[in-house]
Amino acid sequence: xxxxxxxxxxxxxxxxxxxxxxxxxxxxxxxxxxxxxxxxxxxxxxxxxxxxxxxxxxxxxxxxxxxxxxxxxxxxxxxxxxxxxxxxxxxxxxxxxxxxxxxxxxxxxxxxxxxxxxxxxxxxxxxxxxxxxxxxxxxxxxxxxxxxxxxxxxxxxxxxxxxxxxxxxxxxxxxxxxxxxxxxxxxxxxxxxxxxxxxxxxxxxxxxxxxxxxxxxxxxxxxxxxxxxxxxxxxxxxxxxxxxxxxxxxxxxxxxxxxxxxxxxxxxxxxxxxxxxxxxxxxxxxxxxxxxxxxxxxxxxxxxxxxxxxxxxxxxxxxxxxxxxxxxxxxxxxxxxxxxxxxxxxxxxxxxxxxxxxxxxxxxxxxxxxxxxxxxxxxxxxxxxxxxxxxxxxxxxxxxxxxxxxxxxxxxxxxxxxxxxxxxxxxxxxxxxxxxxxxxxxxxxxxxxxxxxxxxxxxxxxxxxxxxxxxxxxxxxxxxxxxxxxxxxxxxxxxxxxxxxxxxxxxxxxxxxxxxxxxxxxxxxxxxxxxxxxxxxxxxxxxxxxxxxxxxxxxxxxxxxxxxxxxxxxxxxxxxxxxxxxxxxxxxxxxxxxxxxx
Ligand code: GDP
Numbered sequence: 001x002x003x004x005x006x007x008x009x010x011x012x013x014x015x016x017x018x019x020x021x022x023x024x025x026x027x028x029x030x031x032x033x034x035x036x037x038x039x040x041x042x043x044x045x046x047x048x049x050x051x052x053x054x055x056x057x058x059x060x061x062x063x064x065x066x067x068x069x070x071x072x073x074x075x076x077x078x079x080x081x082x083x084x085x086x087x088x089x090x091x092x093x094x095x096x097x098x099x100x101x102x103x104x105x106x107x108x109x110x111x112x113x114x115x116x117x118x119x120x121x122x123x124x125x126x127x128x129x130x131x132x133x134x135x136x137x138x139x140x141x142x143x144x145x146x147x148x149x150x151x152x153x154x155x156x157x158x159x160x161x162x163x164x165x166x167x168x169x170x171x172x173x174x175x176x177x178x179x180x181x182x183x184x185x186x187x188x189x190x191x192x193x194x195x196x197x198x199x200x201x202x203x204x205x206x207x208x209x210x211x212x213x214x215x216x217x218x219x220x221x222x223x224x225x226x227x228x229x230x231x232x233x234x235x236x237x238x239x240x241x242x243x244x245x246x247x248x249x250x251x252x253x254x255x256x257x258x259x260x261x262x263x264x265x266x267x268x269x270x271x272x273x274x275x276x277x278x279x280x281x282x283x284x285x286x287x288x289x290x291x292x293x294x295x296x297x298x299x300x301x302x303x304x305x306x307x308x309x310x311x312x313x314x315x316x317x318x319x320x321x322x323x324x325x326x327x328x329x330x331x332x333x334x335x336x337x338x339x340x341x342x343x344x345x346x347x348x349x350x351x352x353x354x355x356x357x358x359x360x361x362x363x364x365x366x367x368x369x370x371x372x373x374x375x376x377x378x379x380x381x382x383x384x385x386x387x388x389x390x391x392x393x394x395x396x397x398x399x400x401x402x403x404x405x406x407x408x409x410x411x412x413x414x415x416x417x418x419x420x421x422x423x424x425x426x427x428x429x430x431x432x433x434x435x436x437x438x439x440x441x442x443x444x445x446x447x448x449x450x451x452x453x454x455x456x457x458x459x460x461x462x463x464x465x466x467x468x469x470x471x472x473x474x475x476x477x478x479x480x481x482x483x484x485x486x487x488x489x490x491x492x493x494x495x496x497x498x499x500x501x502x503x504x505x506x507x508x509x510x511x512x513x514x515x516x517x518x519x520x521x522x523x524x525x526x527x528x529x530x531x532x533x534x535x536x537x538x539x540x541x542x543x544x545x546x547x548x549x550x551x552x553x554x555x556x557x558x559x560x561x562x563x564x565x566x567x568x569x570x571x572x573x574x575x576x577x578x579x580x581x582x583x584x585x586x587x588x589x590x591x592x593x594x595x596x597x598x
Contacts, residue, residue: 001074006255007130007182008213010078010093012121014470015110016132017350022103022174023061023098023167026077029171030063032243060211060257067179069347076257078198085346087474088293091120092198092273095289096213096257099182101174102155105413106132106140106162109438110148112409116472118153129177130160136167144438152437185215185255189355192283193217193225195252195260195276196285200267202322208236208264209246212276213257215287220251225262225278228286229271233279234262265509268324293325295343296404296475296576297350297454298387300331300368300497301357302339309338310364315361316340319353326353335497335581335591336366341388347454347478366591369500372451375402375478389499394487395536402451402478410461412469414442419464428503447476451501486511486540488518493582497591507533511541514594521590524548529584 013019016428025133027033027214063075078097080090081350094100095219100121104110123130145155161177164169188194199211218226219239228232240248241258264270272293275286303312306501316328344350350370357363376384376393377400386392408429412420417434421444424431429448437443448457453473461469486507498518504509518531524545533541 001072003187003253003255004184005071006074006076006185007099007178008076008078008097008185008257009099009178009182010080010097010100011101011103012080012094012106012114012117013402014105014113014117017103017105017108017111017114018165019103022076022101022131022133022163022171023079025165025168025171026075026175027061027063029175030065030075032063056519059244059246061244062241062257065175067085068176068216073179075175078257085344085349087116087120087197087292088345089126089272090117092196092289094121094124094126096198097124097126097182098185099129099178101129101131101178102153103131103133104145104149104160105134106145107134107137107141109141109145109441110152110411112411112443112470112472115152115409115443116474119474127182128155129174129181130155130157131170131174132160132162133165135169136164148437152435152443169471170183187254188216188283191254191282192281193215193219193276193278194287196281196287197218197227197270197272197274197276199272200324202269206261207287207561208261208267208270210260210262210264210270210276211257212252212260214252216254216283217278218251218253218275219260219278225260225276226279226282227269227271228275228277228282229290230269230274232269233318234264237261237263249592254494266318266321266324270341271324293345295325295327296346296375296450297344297370297372299342299344299350299370300333300336300339300388301342301354301470302327302333302336302366302368304364304366306337311361312340312357312363312365312536315357315363316342319356321478323353325349325551333368335495335586336368339366343387368497368591370454371501372404372449372454374483374501376400386501389501390496392499392501397483400480401483403481403483405447405476405479406450406453407476408444408446408448408453408471408473410444410446410469410471411437411441412444412461412465413440416465417442418446420444420461420469423457423460423464425456428506448473449481449503450475484535487534487538488514489530489531489534490518490522490586491527491582491584493584494534495581495586498594504535507535508540511535515541515543517594518590519543519545521593522584522586525584527583 011019060078064072065075066072078093080093130149132142134140142162146160149155150157161170161173194215195212197210197212201209203209221236223236225236238248238261239252240246273290277283303309320326325345328340331341332338357365371387374386376386378397379399421431424446427448429446431444431446433445435443461471482504483501484504484507486500486502487494515531515533528547529545531543532539
């Protein structure tokens with residue numbers, strides 16, 4: 001099939017606006033999954049993948065569509081993860097396309113995520129096909145949505161296709177629009193091999209499967225290829241397309257979307273955004289847009305039982321083989337013992353890894369309070385990256401600290417705008433723009449420190465607006481901030497697991513909050529236990545736990561001896577779960593309780 005008949009596109013949408021339903025419809029309308037038993041097979045394949053330990057991701061799908069003009073087109077639908085943690089992956093997938101369907105739920109209107117996603121699509125110069133979905137719903141307001149597209153997104157409203165993915169309305173219109181509006185791929189005239197890797201999965205048996213878009217040239221089995229950023233060379237074992245299951249093909253040509261299997265052993269060999277070229281006839285330079293993936297959020301992960309350390313280490317190694325964005329290194333803490341400092345793309349990524357440790361590896365873990373990365377310039381002019389409060393330099397050698405900031409888009413019902421602005425201010429943010437979306441909603445554009453929105457910003461937004469608010473964000477570099485390290489001293493000794501990096505203005509309130517929490521979870525001792533929050537040796541908050549003589553057998557009146565022994569044993573057990581800090585016992589779950597609720 002000539003390249004002029006190929007169309008590469010993806011669907012961008014806010015969650016629940018109908019992306020999955022539309023994808024299924026498009027596959028149905030093009031007979032991509034024709035029979036029911038094939039569909040079941042597909043599900044089986046996914047279960048198998050799970051057993052083999054492959055990361056579950058939606059594959060791109062190659063469809064064939066006979067258009068009204070009588071020609072048969074090859075349509076490649078690329079899926080994109082719908083979360084800002086993976087915005088680099090989204091950007092690389094979009095870069096593999098020439099167009100995107102922008103899907104908006106006609107009953108809900110444009111949401112924050114739609115705005116953020118559209119920015120990514122614009123950055124790749126994609127042709128946008130707006131689709132207004134769910135027109136079967138009585139609440140759907142197509143005209144209002146057309147106006148929103150124009151006002152908020154600067155997209156001509158009349159271009160929008162009304163549709164219902166569920167009822168099957170407008171599906172052919174969408175397919176025709178893809179054929180007519182999305183440009184065909186254009187091959188570089190030198191015809192040297194240029195393939196961009198936009199995603200990869202790890203298969204226990206076959207190694208790394210790279211998802212690729214061929215921009216020019218041809219790639220086939222037996223060919224010697226080179227990855228331009230890593231400089232490594234491989235022999236191609238198999239190439240193919242997704243129908244949607246992986247189907248081997250003799251070759252992939254310019255414009256194609258498919259997969260390449262070479263003998264790669266770990267996910268970080270197929271770096272997302274890297275360019276595959278021919279080893280003997282390489283292209284002069286790699287395709288644009290490559291970026292080394294940098295973790296944005298760090299946290300310590302420790303086994304609950306210290307005897308699980310080796311097992312946890314093995315689990316981390318396995319996770320990293322199929323997720324190159326996840327990083328880890330050993331660290332130890334007096335409070336938590338031996339564990340790992342882990343790097344994640346964001347909070348969702350962190351949750352996914354923790355969940356996988358629990359589910360796939362049966363590990364019981366504690367994680368420490370997440371931290372972002374700070375850039376520090378020291379007085380001697382040297383630069384330092386700090387992702388762990390333990391390594392925060394002394395105040396007197398710091399010249400400047402910069403913290404990561406994000407552009408946040410928040411969509412809220414108009415009634416809540418005051419509360420929302422207040423929340424943004426509390427989080428050290430600034431509102432850069434407010435725009436009325438419709439008679440109900442307002443969109444705030446803000447700049448906020450990433451560290452401030454990590455833990456509870458989205459939860460607060462949701463509870464404040466009774467679930468009606470939505471938000472999304474994109475990274476916006478670093479800016480100077482007056483950050484300090486705050487230590488918690490318990491009976492005079494610093495307990496490093498509770499150390500955090502906070503803004504100077506917030507040290508006091510945060511210190512007070514932590515001290516109060518610790519007061520609740522540390523049991524009374526035979527002496528008064530002081531809990532202090534300190535910044536650079538200065539105490540900013542203080543609590544104390546009054547002394548108490550604990551006598552568990554007092555209640556037993558010397559009566560039943562077995563009952564007495566049972567109680568003593570119980571107390572012994574309780575002690576085992578404590579950790580000694582200087583003179584103070586801190587229960588193991590104190591760390592979980594305090595760290596969890598932040
Ligand atoms: P995604 O999160 O964007 O992938 O959204 P889904 O495709 O999972 O759809 C979210 C919900 O909206 C599901 O319950 C769908 O059945 C429903 N849905 C999707 N398209 C339509 C539509 O055109 N009309 C109606 N009424 N519901 C729809």
